[in-house]
Amino acid sequence: MSKKTNYSYIGIAFIILVFGIIFVPKIVDRITKGDVTRQESRTDYANEKTTKVSDLVFIPGVNGNKKVPEFSFTNQDGKTITNKDYEGKVYVIEFFFTTCPTICPRMNQNLVKIQNEFKDFENFGVASFTINPEHDTPEVLKAYAKAYGITNSNWNLLTGEKDAIYKLANEGFYIYAAENKNVEGGFEHSGNFALIDKNGFIRSRKDEAGNPIIYYEGITSEEEQVNDEGQKEQISDLKEDIKKLLNE
Template sequence: MKNYSYIGISLVVLVFGIWAVPKIIDKVSAPDMAEIGTVPSFSFTNQYGKVITNQDYEGKVYVAEFFFTTCPTICPKMNENMIKIQDEFYGNPNFGIASFSINPEYDTPEVLKAYAEKYGVAIPNWHMLTGDREAIYELANKGFNLYAAENKDIEGNFEHSGYFALVDQEGVIRSRYDDFGNPIAFYNGLDKKDLEKLKEDIKNLL
């Protein structure tokens, strides 16, 4: 019996060149990823004063987080790690980041621009976003299911999830499965191992 899979790959090599084989193998062996939900429509203003909506992320894989610039606890570490993700995919126009401020009254475009410069935001598709408070909290808690709230009894006066969400080219939140076959849903923005998993899964989607 002829090995038709081998013949098929051989034909691809003849037509497209040897470089095509690794791409085919990677595509076949790429792990399945869970679909967590679809990101609802949003419209906010970025650090340059430009209105950014879902349409600006269409066709791109992006990572989303919720933070605020005066955060005294987890935000600095989250954004240091986000910079590492930026650097991993630097120069790829099909990758982006969305950082939504949960303290929009303070985090004006000017404040966000200074914060972005401080941390080394360097890719054009990393938008630090501010806007209507209720819309941001609705997006966080219901759209992404990433907790965010104001709490005057804690340091910094706000509390939020330290997790990152991975979104595919069609606006669907995606994640890998754990060892028991359950979707992890989100990636711990403070954990080195989760950061490596996130990088791998971004590459998978790209």
């Protein structure tokens, strides 16, 4: 091999060495900072959104984690709505009646604010079951929805057979509802909301002791901050937890 050839090899080796010293650390640094991404025809990984399971807990039931029972009722537009219509959606459940003179207006004012905050999410909804179906026909529910500014297409105000609704409330969700002629309005019910994930499971955050709160108090507004007993409002908690489930 000639001296000239040796010098050529030495020159090439020197250039490779210089390249490695100067440019490789910069490339590694860019990759570390996320400036360099793989470009493939199937996707752009830099813009891909990731989902993860939130810290919200499942509620233990008799046969595993508690799910929404099957139901089938009629909404404010006269359309049959079942639990299947909410598959793939995060939604809030309440029991109410349109002539309620006490807690229902406050509950639904809070829900309308939640509706407006999540107006850009097509997979968010509400299911409101009337406990006075004899009065609350689809026509009455439609007028109620208009009066309260209910615009979310996934917010169904549902009416149907009274026994089925009461069974759903008291046995399906353990959210108390009853007819009582001795109370104002003739009916009494819980002011709680239940939060449901995309797979139909009831979910909630934990309390300070590490136990599921199960339900969210729906009467006290964020503006009021605390209820009559001095307990913190839970609408802000509910909003945070809806966001978590939407990202799962």
